[in-house]
Amino acid sequence: MRQQVHFVTLATTDLDAARAFYRDGLGWVPLMDVPGEIIFFQVAPGQVLGLFDAEKFDRDLGRPSGTSGVSGLTLAHNVEGPEDVERTVAAMTRAGGKVLKVPQQGEFGGVFHAHVEDPNGVVWEIAHNPGWHVDDTGRVVLG
Amino acid sequence: MRQQVHFVTLATTDLDAARAFYRDGLGWVPLMDVPGEIIFFQVAPGQVLGLFDAEKFDRDLGRPSGTSGVSGLTLAHNVEGPEDVERTVAAMTRAGGKVLKVPQQGEFGGVFHAHVEDPNGVVWEIAHNPGWHVDDTGRVVLG
Numbered sequence: 001m002r003q004q005v006h007f008v009t010l011a012t013t014d015l016d017a018a019r020a021f022y023r024d025g026l027g028w029v030p031l032m033d034v035p036g037e038i039i040f041f042q043v044a045p046g047q048v049l050g051l052f053d054a055e056k057f058d059r060d061l062g063r064p065s066g067t068s069g070v071s072g073l074t075l076a077h078n079v080e081g082p083e084d085v086e087r088t089v090a091a092m093t094r095a096g097g098k099v100l101k102v103p104q105q106g107e108f109g110g111v112f113h114a115h116v117e118d119p120n121g122v123v124w125e126i127a128h129n130p131g132w133h134v135d136d137t138g139r140v141v142l143g
Numbered sequence: 144m145r146q147q148v149h150f151v152t153l154a155t156t157d158l159d160a161a162r163a164f165y166r167d168g169l170g171w172v173p174l175m176d177v178p179g180e181i182i183f184f185q186v187a188p189g190q191v192l193g194l195f196d197a198e199k200f201d202r203d204l205g206r207p208s209g210t211s212g213v214s215g216l217t218l219a220h221n222v223e224g225p226e227d228v229e230r231t232v233a234a235m236t237r238a239g240g241k242v243l244k245v246p247q248q249g250e251f252g253g254v255f256h257a258h259v260e261d262p263n264g265v266v267w268e269i270a271h272n273p274g275w276h277v278d279d280t281g282r283v284v285l286g
Contacts, residue, residue, distance in 0.1 A: 007219035028144075070215035
């Protein structure tokens with residue numbers, strides 16, 4: 001099995017709030033938007049983030065309606081420096097995000113980071129991570 | 144804010160089971176492996192999946208220990224044809240995965256898919272999706 005994730009799909013209670021946050025607030029461009037059902041955003045080469053109506057998500061998994069709030073997940077967005085962490089957190093706050101952890105030095109690896117929750121409870125880590133880089137071929141180098 | 148996810152991090156109760164499943168069972172190569180703490184796998188150009196000890200995950204988010212089981216999330220892996228769906232599901236089962244939905248026609252867009260749970264409850268969708276492709280630049284095309 002190839003080592004590849006093609007879609008990350010999240011159960012989303014309020015698709016309108018998600019659209020307002022990512023598209024209108026952060027300026028992201030949907031790859032596809034089916035109101036009441038799903039919104040797709042490309043978030044890496046060859047990879048899509050899907051925000052999927054929570055009831056349909058549960059039905060697709062054969063689970064009782066209302067079971068699938070998002071938990072146990074963070075999505076991270078890395079930026080060039082500490083001041084970009086501040087700037088991005090400010091932009092997410094203006095877009096309707098809620099700050100869970102203000103920008104600060106993290107516990108691991110010299111990271112400077114913050115946590116912001118989107119309107120549906122999806123937690124983003126915004127980080128400057130000096131021990132991380134991506135080479136010209138897309139290969140991630142850590143440490 | 145750039146439209147990019149750099150890390151997908153999941154609270155993981157049993158890191159040894161995760162290692163046995165992804166590394167030993169599926170043959171994935173860790174980018175970094177810190178026993179008892181975190182395992183990283185690259186899963187897209189410029190993107191890493193992190194399996195993070197659940198207690199440390201909760202502490203990092205400032206939440207009470209034991210709150211963060213993974214829910215409301217699926218990760219999808221697309222393959223070339225329906226027979227590859229069967230083959231991949233068989234490989235995941237041999238590696239210790241649990242089939243939640245046997246390979247079958249999906250509700251949407253002509254997809255043929257299955258759902259398999261990893262040993263920590265992370266749900267994978269294995270899919271042949273004829274309405275999806277990735278062009279040479281990494282751009283995803285849907286529909």
